[in-house]
Amino acid sequence: MPKRGLESTMKKGFDNDLYIRQQSEHIRQRIDQFGGKLYLEFGGKLFDDYHASRVLPGFEPDSKMRMLCELRADAEIIIAISAADIEKSRVRGDLGISYAEEVFRLIGIFREHGLYVGSVVITRYAAQPVVDAFRRRLREVGVPSFLHYSIPGYPSDIAHIVSDEGYGRNEYVETKKPLVVVTAPGPGSGKMATCLSQLYHEYRRGVKAGYAKFETFPVWNLPLKHPVNIAYEAATVDLDDVNMIDPFHLEKYGVTTVNYNRDVEIFPVLHAMLEKIQGSSPYFSPTDMGVNMAGSCIVDEEAVNEAARREILRRYYQTAVKEKRTGSDGTLTSKMELLLNRAEVSPEVRPVIAAAGARAEETGKPAGAMELPDGTLVTGKTTDLLGASAALLLNALKRLAGIDQEQDIIRPEALKPICDLKTRHLHHKNPRLHSDEVLIALSISSARSAEAAKALEQLEKLRGCDAHFTVILSRADEKTYQALGLYATCEPQVEIKH
Secondary structure, eight states, rough: OOOOOOSSSSSOOOOOHHHHHHHHHHHHHHHHHSEEEEEEEEEEESSSSSSHHHHSOOOOOOOHHHHHTTGGGGGGEEEEEEEEHHHHHOOETTEEHHHHHHHHHHHHHHHTOOOOEEEEESSSSSHHHHOOOOOHHHHHHTOOOEEEOTTTTTTOHHHHHSSSGGGGSOOOOOOOOOOOEEESTTSSSOOHHHHHHHHHHHTTTOOOOEEEEEESSOOSSSSSHHHHHHHHHHTTTTTTTEEOOOOOHHHHHHHOOEHHHHHHHHHHHHHHHHHHSSOOOOOOOHHBBBBOOGGGBOOOOHHHHHHHHHHHHHHHHEEEEEEEHOOOOOOHHHHHHHHHEEEEEEGGGGGGHHHHHHHHHHHEEEEEEEEOTSSSSEEEEEOOSOOHHHHHHHHHHHHHHHHOTTSSSOOEEEHHHHHHHIIIIISSSSSBBHHHHHHHHHHHTTTOOOOHHHHHHGGGGTOEEEEESSOOOOOOHHHHHHTTTTEEEEOOOOOOOO
8 A cells, every 4th residue: 555645734624534433334234234245336446546535635545445454354355347348458547557457456455455355257258268368367366257248138128137048147156255345447347237146146046135335426415516526526527427416315215415327327227126136125216225434524524625626626637638638629628617617616726826837937938836745835947957847846855855945956967967868869859857767866866965865755745745737747757746646737738849
């Protein structure tokens, strides 16, 4: 798990320990509700949930994993993956690895935490050779795999789906623990279908079992226009997820709760399937199915609101930059602007935006700004030897180390040979150092310079700091800032080389 940075000026708005206790207990209650067997569909990220930690300050990125570890004695894990995603080598955008490789990564992480991975279910199997090779790899790491098939008429033909020719054709996974967590490398993997297929087989065998869903967002007991829920829409703007009032819950209980369009749309079908499998459905609304307790663990509403508004603005810039890079028509950026208006977000919620713009106007060149843990704003400008992102990193480290901003902690004569190497031998057009290159130079300098060593020791304090640039960062700089745990955004402008 990643190391945690220092406390920042952002107030704690979420009680993480309370969340782990309440969430664990609520899941145990749901297991008991169904007589001791629960299939829990786990949506979103089980770990490295940085979105949740940004919008709920105090939420740790590994909170859900820690919560699951509280239940490890009673839990086993099924990982679902679509055969079509294996065949097409579908890639996770955030990690840059295929869904197939992500399955093996998940297996390794779960095992490291003492969690039992019982099996992998391959959905929509159609005898693809690459899938058969994937199954052989699973056998080599000691994980059995089971095959589920495409069902004609899915999801509308309930009578066919819930029959021996539908779910009955799928291979049954014999599970051993009261809690079966069904997760996946990404969306569209067939988690819900896996849960329902297992329920069908369990009831055919006379075993009582239930189904529930764990999604952190949207938070069902926060208002529809709450910044945290709008931040979820901003994060999934490319998926067309839309938050909405759960009409089934409102009709049944007279209580307003929030869900999202896909769960609301599929609920009548899911309700009918549960009735056919179990004789009656235990749920009257999509909200009923959920077990998320995040909304009950917010302890500072103002802090959470500010954090969520900052995240909405970050998502706006990320979307605008992505559309600029791909030459898209700006449709998603326009949607993001609507979300900014709904959440009443202005650039002032992130002071780094104005600071970066002012520095660029002053120098006439691309610039950046960073907000340090104590709220101090530091800027960096483009120079002959350093790009704005590299200069900003050095200035931030110097400020944290108590070193004068004008003092060189890497001598210019040490930087120039690196720049010459880039242009003369590696044939780069831009001689300026990227962020990763300047960190390597700083590391080398730290062997002989006490100031450089002191600056280098401050790196972990940058985790969770906000940054903004007046032009689009290079992929190399973007990757470095992400690795350091910085929340960096850019104006959707390409640097014009003179």
